[in-house]
Amino acid sequence: MVIRIRGYALPHGEYVDLYADGDRWTTDPVPNAELVAEGWLLPGLVDAHTHPGAAEPGDPLDEDLLRDDLRLHVDAGVTLIRSPGLAGQPPEWFGTDPELPRASHAGPWLAQRGQFFDGWGNRVEHADLPGVAAAQAKRSGWAKIIADWRLDDEAVPVDVLTAVAEAVHGVGGRVAVHTQHAAGSTAAVRAGVDSVEHGMWLDQDLLPDMAAKGIALTPTLSGFQDMVTGLGDRPDGPAKDWLLGGTEAHGPLVAAAAEARVLVLAGTDSRPHGQVATEVRALAAAGMRPHDALGAASWSAREYLGLKGLEPGAPADAVVYARDPRTDLGLLAEPLAVILRGRRVRPSVTG
Known part of the structure; x- marks a missing residue:
C-alpha cells in the first residue's frame, strides 16, 4: 500500500502533499495512494540520548526488552534514536527492523577504571582510549566516553580527549562525552568532541566555543529533574549539594545554550522509555522557544x-x-499517525 500525507510541514509551516515511494518521500502523485492523515506534519520525533535494552544499570543487553523499549519509542512518535552507550553490541536488526526506529549508536560505553556502573562498558587505559574509540566509531559511527563519574573522581584529561577526538574523526566517526563535572565538560569542549551529554556544571563561558565548534548539548533535563525529587531523604553532604546545585543550574544552562546558538538535542537517558515529549516540555520550561524545543526532538536532531x-x-x-x-x-502525546519507512505504524493499519 502506498500512503499519502498532507498538511503544514514543520519547521517552515508550508503546506505539502507527500507520497511515500518506498522509503522516500515524493511530491509526484502516486496512483491509488491512500491518504492516511492530514494536519500538522513533523519529520518524525527523535530521542537523541536513550539506553534501551537493560532493566537495571549493569544488566546485560536483553534483546526482548530492547524490542519492547523501542516499541515504546515508536508509540511516542519517535522514528529515530541515538543510543550513546548500550549494555552490549546490538543485534543486526537494531535500527533496521521495519517496525522499530532507525538508530545510531556508540556500542558499549568507554570508561576509566573504577568509574561507571559495574557490568557496563569497557574500562580502557588512557593510552589505549583513542584506538579503542576509533575502532568502535568505525563500526557504528559513534564512540561514547565517560569523562567523569562520582563527585571526587578525576576526569579524563583534555589531552586524552583531544587524541580520542582526532582518532575518531580520522575514521569519519563522532564522539559523545558523558560529563557531570566542570572539569569533564571543559576538557570535552576544548578537545573538540561532537556532543556533550548531560553537561551538568558546564561553565556557561564555554557556550560560544561550543557553538563555534558545532558541539551539541544533550542535557537530559527531565531525567535530572526526576532524580532530584528523590533526594530529599538523602543525608546532607557534598554529593547531595553537587546534585542539587548542578540540577538547579541545569535549566538556566539550557536556556543560555540555546541563546548562544548551541545545538540542543532532546534525550531522555534511561527508563521509562517513550518519554521524549516530557523532555521537550522540560526544555521549553527552561526557557527555550517551543519551536526550538520541538526542533531539538525533530528536524534539528534529524539533521x-x-x-x-x-x-x-x-x-x-x-x-x-x-x-x-x-x-x-x-x-x-496525541499523534494522529506515525509514519516509519513509508508505512503507517501507529495507529496500526488494522486498528
Whole structure:
C-alpha cells in the first residue's frame, strides 16, 4: 500500500502533499495512494540520548526488552534514536527492523577504571582510549566516553580527549562525552568532541566555543529533574549539594545554550522509555522557544544525525498532529499517525 500525507510541514509551516515511494518521500502523485492523515506534519520525533535494552544499570543487553523499549519509542512518535552507550553490541536488526526506529549508536560505553556502573562498558587505559574509540566509531559511527563519574573522581584529561577526538574523526566517526563535572565538560569542549551529554556544571563561558565548534548539548533535563525529587531523604553532604546545585543550574544552562546558538538535542537517558515529549516540555520550561524545543526532538536532531526532513528524497518518516504542536506541546502525546519507512505504524493499519 502506498500512503499519502498532507498538511503544514514543520519547521517552515508550508503546506505539502507527500507520497511515500518506498522509503522516500515524493511530491509526484502516486496512483491509488491512500491518504492516511492530514494536519500538522513533523519529520518524525527523535530521542537523541536513550539506553534501551537493560532493566537495571549493569544488566546485560536483553534483546526482548530492547524490542519492547523501542516499541515504546515508536508509540511516542519517535522514528529515530541515538543510543550513546548500550549494555552490549546490538543485534543486526537494531535500527533496521521495519517496525522499530532507525538508530545510531556508540556500542558499549568507554570508561576509566573504577568509574561507571559495574557490568557496563569497557574500562580502557588512557593510552589505549583513542584506538579503542576509533575502532568502535568505525563500526557504528559513534564512540561514547565517560569523562567523569562520582563527585571526587578525576576526569579524563583534555589531552586524552583531544587524541580520542582526532582518532575518531580520522575514521569519519563522532564522539559523545558523558560529563557531570566542570572539569569533564571543559576538557570535552576544548578537545573538540561532537556532543556533550548531560553537561551538568558546564561553565556557561564555554557556550560560544561550543557553538563555534558545532558541539551539541544533550542535557537530559527531565531525567535530572526526576532524580532530584528523590533526594530529599538523602543525608546532607557534598554529593547531595553537587546534585542539587548542578540540577538547579541545569535549566538556566539550557536556556543560555540555546541563546548562544548551541545545538540542543532532546534525550531522555534511561527508563521509562517513550518519554521524549516530557523532555521537550522540560526544555521549553527552561526557557527555550517551543519551536526550538520541538526542533531539538525533530528536524534539528534529524539533521544533526544525517537525515533530511519532509522533502522529496528524504526518508519517509513523519508524525501527524491535528493542530500545531508548538502552540500546545501537550499535543505531542496525541499523534494522529506515525509514519516509519513509508508505512503507517501507529495507529496500526488494522486498528
